[in-house]
Amino acid sequence: MFLPQELIRKKRDGEPLTPAAIQFLVDGMTNGRLVDSQVAALAMAIYFRDMNIEESTALTCAMRDSGSVLNWQSLALDGPVLDKHSTGGLGDVVSLILGPIIAACGGYVPMISGRGLGHTGGTLDKLESIAGYTVDPSSQVFERTVREAGVAIIGASRELAPADKRLYSIRDVTATVDSLPLICASILSKKLAEGLDSLVIDIKVGSGSLMANLDQSRDLAHRMVAVARQAGCKTSALLTDMNQPLASSCGNALEVMEVMDYLTGECRNSRLHEVTTTLAQMMLIDSGIAEHAEQAQLKIAKALSSGEAAERFNKMVRMLGGPQDLLAQGKSHFNQAPVIAPLLAPQDGYLSQMDCREIGLSVVALGGGRSRPSQNIDYRVGLNRWWPLGEKICKGDPLVMIHAADQTSWQKAAQRLREAILITDEKSSVPDVIYQQINE
Template identity: 50%
Template sequence: MDARAVIAAVRKHETPPPEALVWFAQGLASGAVSDAQAGAFAMAVVLNGLSQEGRVALTQGMRDSGDVLSWDLPGPVLDKHSTGGVGDCVSLILAPVLAACGAYVPMISGRGLGHTGGTLDKLEAIPGVDVNVPERRLRLITREVGCAIVGASTTIAPADRRLYAIRDVTATVESVDLITASILSKKLAAGLEGLVLDVKCGSGAFMKTHEDAKTLAQALVSTANGAGCKTAALITDMNQPLAPALGNALEVAICMEVLSGNAAVAPRLHELTVSLCVQVLAMQGAHPDDALDKVRDALSSGAAMERFAHMIAALGGPPDMAQDWHTHLPKAPVVGEVTAPQSGYISAIDGEALGLIVVGLGGGRQVETDQIDPAVGLSEVVSLGQVVQRGDPLCVLHAADEDSAMAAAQAIQAAITIGAKASQGPLVLEGVS
């Protein structure tokens, strides 16, 4: 096995043998592959790509470069991954819903990236919650509660951690093959039996076009299935925020409303959560109609809320989250409406711009060492096709001070276009299996 031979093969549009790619992944974790070799490999893959066989081998090698969990539980071990968007807090609802349906969800999640929020950052808006738990604790919470949303330990897919850091500084992040291996190596290390993917496209997504999203979805689905995990994907619309709230505590508040049975407060969030739950349950053999009934009952009966509250308490949060969540979530000192400068229809929403506005308010990180303000963000955001009169609210702004509020208000008005009548397209654009 020789790193130079692997790099040379990819450079010549050849696929290295699977065992060579597995060795290369192990070398990333052990240090046998140098930074220069890792960077050269990443650039070769960006320029020339890998075959399907090569992508599966690289993913499996990166998965196996650290700990791979195995489970002995009385139900299927399932999970979900989203490629990222604004107002996307599906995970906080989906995990307890699946747990209430008899599945087990050891969800290893991430933090905010660019203009998109991170599931771990949202959870940490709840006082006392600690998402950095050892494997023993992850196993205990998953078995007792049915779901645990936690951060990845340093022993999960260390090859990916090393390669991603090198990709970040060598302009080699944007590769479907490397994105696929990065996402799946961490997810598959959790020992899953089924995985559903939410691949987003539109103004608030990383993939702006349906075509690009479909390419990534097909790569993810075929690679995960090739690596032995039943996987399907939904391609979904992100031309407006998924929930009418952006910001960590504000998104948790929306999730608590949906878990309380109030679907009307965030109909798109509710619809997508239900669709993803039904998809992953159906992959395990459930009839779609039966799965739909179980998911709806988990929400309407309060069973999903009970699981969520139990998980929060197990992670160090308040024991009464289900009853008194309003009192536990932090609130910004400056709150006010951002109003429409003219009358008309909401014809376009720049989701990426809104996400960056929240980051600028302190709701995300501009450098890795930034401390997040969990209280800031936007709530009651308008939706596409909505009619507004001049002076009507476009959203409610939550800020730390008046200066940041004023700057954000102007940027929000620029990010929301008021013009000719526009209608909402479907939320779920296509399934990939």
């Protein structure tokens, strides 16, 4: 018989916990035997003392098994079940494009996604800018959408990893959110509960990322790959840049419209395209759909050029309650913000730096995110038509278009953006969009 306070003391003193002890603690989080103060103390002990890979794996698996774990055998799917996770950032619409591409290539993607957190946008918030789209369908509708469309992007049910919901709510108010083993367990417990054959993880690096620097991002990537593989899911990771928005848009409806442009081939941001197709290539190879990079690239190109990926997106939207043919309706489906005007460059020079965290918070302040959980989102607002880093700019050039609910909101966003963007006389080096691929 374990005593919670004794296990907390052991971790506080830097001793490793056995899988049985970790299972006991996770059970206590789920059934309420551990009170909030004990969960908080445990989180703080882990924050300061870390966990080894064996402990991290035990914690992840115990949290995964604290609720339902999806099983796809009854559907007799004719391809592997795959997914992707991103640590978040600005203009990160990869999920909305990647899922349909993989479905068009023969995979099945039951993607459990989240809402915006802090300065980062949330995939569910973006999808809810589509009228009628439901992110909490019945299990029958979810399974049917996965089977017939090949992809379904929804929110987590209450039955999925309930221990994580309890632990995260306490981490959020105890300054323990940025603990590597706790981040790892939180993300992977939900992803592995999807019943996946393989997983790719997109870990951001830079001013708009979760982790402070490249070394921390690399450490998180190695940990997550090791833990997921020990838990039985083939996993790889990609370190990608978040020192500027990934897409040309930031804001819910604006980002969905950019996804529509991408899928129809009307316009494809080069950085977004590189990250999306690289992740897709990794997924196809890891799952066995493609034998090598060249074959994967051909499959991805065909999925896009044939319109099959676009049709998979359309079908997912339709089956989850959205318009019958969103892509045919075009951008007329979305309402425009009342005030749309450019932020003009104050001087000649080169666009050398963006503070992506501040840029993301400017979108939140416009109403495109939440500063409190109950807050409603204005799906119309945001930013688009970004100039990329390294570009030569003349005074008076439009740096970005601001979409606001009123003139006052526009002015406040403009002031915040002026302080978040640096223009210099000399051209600075621009980071590559992809830093490193990690397979072990």
